[in-house]
Amino acid sequence: MPDMTAKIIDGARRCFFQHGFTRSTMSMIAEYSGCSRVTLYKYYKTKEDLFRELCLGFIRERVAESETLLTKEMTIWQKLESILASYIVSPFEEIGSDIISSDLVSATRTLVPEVRDERDHQLSLLLNRLIDDACQKNEISIEDTGIEPAELAEMIKLVMAGMAELRVNDLRGQAQRVVSVLNRALKPKQQADKDSDV
Numbered sequence: 379m380p381d382m383t384a385k386i387i388d389g390a391r392r393c394f395f396q397h398g399f400t401r402s403t404m405s406m407i408a409e410y411s412g413c414s415r416v417t418l419y420k421y422y423k424t425k426e427d428l429f430r431e432l433c434l435g436f437i438r439e440r441v442a443e444s445e446t447l448l449t450k451e452m453t454i455w456q457k458l459e460s461i462l463a464s465y466i467v468s469p470f471e472e473i474g475s476d477i478i479s480s481d482l483v484s485a486t487r488t489l490v491p492e493v494r495d496e497r498d499h500q501l502s503l504l505l506n507r508l509i510d511d512a513c514q515k516n517e518i519s520i521e522d523t524g525i526e527p528a529e530l531a532e533m534i535k536l537v538m539a540g541m542a543e544l545r546v547n548d549l550r551g552q553a554q555r556v557v558s559v560l561n562r563a564l565k566p567k568q569q570a571d572k573d574s575d576v
Contacts, residue, residue: 505531
């Protein structure tokens with residue numbers, strides 16, 4: 379039998395993704411979790427506590443995925459597209475309604491700002507490593523842009539946050555467009571010269 383905490387978190391995720399944070403109740407979460415309300419309250423006192431734990435789990439999963447991703451033999455663009463998909467596309471693909479998505483984004487913003495701060499911090503570290511590595515491997519060149527790798531990482535993070543907050547239509551397609559624009563704009567000088575000769 380799975381760990382009760384994991385069962386409860388999974389049940390809460392399914393309940394929140396089906397009904398939103400606002401409409402979900404502890405009774406509903408207990409039902410989705412397959413446990414009694416008494417058992418649920420032994421583990422979590424409020425749905426806010428459950429939501430916080432769900433969000434923290436999401437961050438832990440993204441960090442673990444990203445650490446693995448950074449070690450793979452892929453271009454920066456493939457890695458960046460995977461990061462965008464992991465952080466902003468995949469969470470929303472499970473949610474069938476824009477109203478519920480907006481409710482969950484609002485709950486995250488108001489109820490767990492420290493979790494958002496941690497997500498942003500981890501994402502900054504990840505993007506900085508990705509960009510530094512790509513610069514060292516001469517996959518990209520930012521010399522002519524006048525910005526530092528940390529500034530580029532921050533810009534990418536802000537684009538990602540904006541796409542998630544605004545629930546842009548076709549998140550996956552928009553993420554691919556962002557990667558494509560960055561790819562064209564940040565080609566190493568010798569690669570850009572080769573492309574212009576063709």
